[in-house]
Amino acid sequence: MKIVHIISGLGVGGAEALLLNLVSESRTSGGTHVIISLSSLDTMADRLRAAGAEVKFLGMQPGIPNPLFLIRLARWIVDASPDVVQTWMYHADIFGGVAALLARLIFRVRGLHHRFALVWGVHRTEVPTAKVGRLLRTLARLCAMVSNHVPDSVVCCANASYKTHVEAGYERSKMQVIHNGFDVRKFVPDAAARATLLSSLGLPSRSILIGIVGRSNPAKDYDNFLHAAALLRQRVPDCQFVMVGKDVDAGNKELAHSMNELGLADACHLLGARNDLHRIMPAFDILCLSSRTEGLPTVVGEAMACGVPCVVTDVGDTGQLVGDTGLVVPPRDPVKLSKALEEMATLSLDQRKTLGKRARERIVESFSIAVCWQKYRDMYATLLRAKRVTR
Known part of the structure; x- marks a missing residue:
């Protein structure tokens, strides 16, 4: 099966990570x-090539799309002669969707x-509002308007x-849910990781x-x-x-100011962006997700795959992901978040390990x-x- 993927760019993000994992798994x-990137953003390109994909860049710039790019994209689809065109997120859904229709016309002419399937991808929980961005909101509205006619x-x-x-306004009959998958070979429990991280941070066992x-x-x-952490430290001072x-x-500076005001400067360890999460996550006793909004958060699935129990806010499908292997609280409620973290932190080591084992089993299965x-x-x-039947 040959699949042409059309995506806005190849930066680092949840959708891009899923694309890489799907390519590797297949x-x-x-x-x-x-894989066709609409922009020139290429952070993930080498990793995708190493996984076996062909990667091409359309080179579009922000602003009003140049029709020549649309024609070029349609020709690339025709040249690839795919079984499936899979688009990723609103920009690619609209632009790639129109290019796919043009490619079908070229085939007929x-x-x-040749009849390929066109599949759109939605990787946001909330439909964009004007506050998020007018262009994104407009694209989402356009997608909703044509969702009954463009994608299969x-x-x-x-x-x-x-x-x-x-x-x-998206057409219900066209829509289905496929939860993101997690790399259970890369993200695994590591008994030595905790001691390594403690040592690097200069923290006691x-x-x-x-x-x-x-x-x-x-x-x-x-x-x-941070507000939940401040409350928790008053009751469980060994938490870092x-x-x-x-x-x-x-x-x-904003985080630093908050930590200082809450008396957390000595308890918080800011590591910045890392490309070795699979080595860091197994060191955690608990993973916390404090988000206001999520779809299916990658970091929670990866932590669970590492055997780490999670305390999360009830956003998107996070509660469904965690199931009975962790604790779920309402978003924007630091008091309840701190109490759930305290409940998890005061479990015995064996109890947390049991939860972590069940968490990994849930991800694997x-x-x-x-x-x-x-x-x-x-x-x-x-x-x-279905396309062969209707041919």
Whole structure:
């Protein structure tokens, strides 16, 4: 099965990580992939090539799209002669969707009966508002308006995404949910990781390491986390907070001010952006997610795969992901978040290990990248069979 993926750019993000994992996983099942980035952003390109994909860049710039790029993209689709065109997120859904329609027209003009499936991808929980960005909001509205006519199917990464986008006007009959998958071979328990991290931070062995992973962004609600951490430290003083993510570092003056005001300066350890999360996460005693909004958070699935129990806010499908292996609290409530963290922190080591073991089993059985790829492959096969019947 040959799949052309169209994506806005190849920076580092949840959708891009999922794409890389799907490409890697499909190697053994005969999947071949051509990845077309609309922009020149290429951070993930080498990793995708190493996983076996062909990577191409359209080189679009922000602003009004040049029609020549649309024609070039359509020609690239025709040249690839794919079984499936899979687009990723609103920009690619609209621009790639129009290019796919043009490619189908080119096939017909040439007298070819090649019929590929077109699948859109939704990787946001909430439909963008004007506050998030007018262009993004406009693209989402356009997607909703034409969702009954352009794509053959629309895949959402979470049930919460499905619900909000149907409410926004997306065609319900075209939509389905395939949860993101996690790399259970890369993210694994590591008994030595905790001692290594404690040593690097200069912390005593009695410390309880509570990790949080996410970029510095209002959606991740670090303010919620820090207020909960301050309350928790009053009751469980051995707790130490390891914070990882883009701009979560010593240069972030806003975070530094909050930590100083809350008396957490000596208890918080800001590691910034890291590319070795699979080595850091197994060191945590607990992972915390304090977000205001999520779809299916990658960091929670990866922590669970590492055997780390999680305390999370009830956003998107996070509660469904965690199940009974962790604790779920309302968003924007630092008091309840601190109490849940205290409940987890005061468990015995064996009790937390038992929860962590169940967490990994849950990811392996229901949310691994192997499970995810199988669902994508089954969906593609179903769409292609339907096209053969209607040919």
